[in-house]
Amino acid sequence: MLRAIHHGDVLQLHGSTRVSRLIDYAVSAYVVRGVMIDTSFPYLRGELDAWLAHNRVEGALVTHRHEDHAGNIALLAARGIPVGMATETLASVRSPRSIGMYRRVTWGSAAPLPQDPAPFAHSALALLPTPGHTSDHHVVWDAERETLFCGDLFIGVKVRIAHPREDVRGTVSSLRAMVALRPARVFDAHRGLLTNPVGSLTAKADWMEEMFGRIESHADRGWPAPRIRDAVLGREDLTGWASAGDYSRLNFVESVLASRAALGTVPGSTAGPPGE
Ligand SMILES: [Zn+2]
Structure with a gap:
């Protein structure tokens, strides 16, 4: 289920599944300045596709390789939307490694990328390396x-x-x-806007x-x-x-x-x- 939540200039696309709601877990993509940040997870491909059919985004930036963030890059590429991400993230989504059943059941598995998206960067949105959670982890500043x-x-x-x-x-x-x-504001992928x-x-x-x-x-x-x-x-x-x-x-x-x-x-x- 994809739910739109407005925070002034920032739109939160709050994604969850029946299973993820059972464990009180959700993941959000965001849209700011006409740019999508992260792409939600594979199970929401159809809903995201419907959303993209009615809302124009100039491009997308992806924070890291995990399927609940990078899970719909193939959809964006198929729609001709350019995507900015680290070289390491792109290498990983080209041929995703198999994930545990727990993650597969919650988010779905991403298929290998049939085609690379065109690269994307935005002058006001910087992808900054912040390794730790994964070695390819970036934030958008x-x-x-x-x-x-x-x-x-x-x-x-x-x-x-x-x-x-x-x-x-x-x-x-x-x-x-x-x-x-x-x-002044921090939007977390799982917690939303931090108070x-x-x-x-x-x-x-x-x-x-x-x-x-x-x-x-x-x-x-x-x-x-x-x-x-x-x-x-x-x-x-x-x-x-x-x-x-x-x-x-x-x-x-x-x-x-x-x-x-x-x-x-x-x-x-x-x-x-x-x-x-
Ligand atoms: Zn992650």
């Missing part, structure tokens, strides 16, 4: 209107789960960089760093990752179980430990940074 479309950079303050290739330390660096821009934009982004970065400290102090005592998870973040919740480990608290702990090894703070470690 409208400096003139002090408005940030933050994709999946935020999602919530105390997000205790991560996917296996997530770099949680990268997320904190990206959050701090966005706080430095002092955005306290700078405060929310800062609270998330602070909370995550507090968790990193606790995780590291237990690791210093030689605790294994599952024990650290139970002590710091708690046992897996429904999402961890339902996604068969695709999104889990253990991944959060392991991302902290892997990036710590990469930073060289663990003597003798030769581990590399988490791959994507």
Whole structure:
């Protein structure tokens, strides 16, 4: 179900499915200055197609490769709408990797791109790299209107789960960089318009760093990752179980430990940074 919500100059296209509503989950694309930001998920292809038949967009910008953001690039390309995105995002949507059943049931799977969309850029909307959630993650920054479309950079303050290739330390660096821009408005892909934009982004970065400290102090005592998870973040919740480990608290702990090894703070470690 695609629902239009107006915020002055910004239109929110709020997308959900019967399954996603059961778990109180939704994802939004936005339209500002005649540009669509993100493309919603594959199950909404028909509704988005109908919306595009009645509403003109000049182009689209895509924040990252996940199917609930990049899921309808093929539709836009077929309609002749140019799409701006990182090279890495385009490479990923050309041949999407298979996704877990949990995500397939919720959002649907994106088909490989039959044709690349024409490239797109907008002078007032900058795609800024903000890696962490994924290595190709970008936000869209409208400096003139002090408005940030933050994709999946935020999602919530105390997000205790991560996917296996997530770099949680990268997320904190990206959050701090966005706080430095002092955005007056932040539109999150899952939470919509944040009521306290700078405060929310800062609270998330602070909370995550507090968790990193606790995780590291237990690791210093030689605790294994599952024990650290139970002590710091708690046992897996429904999402961890339902996604068969695709999104889990253990991944959060392991991302902290892997990036710590990469930073060289663990003597003798030769581990590399988490791959994507
Ligand atoms: Zn994502």
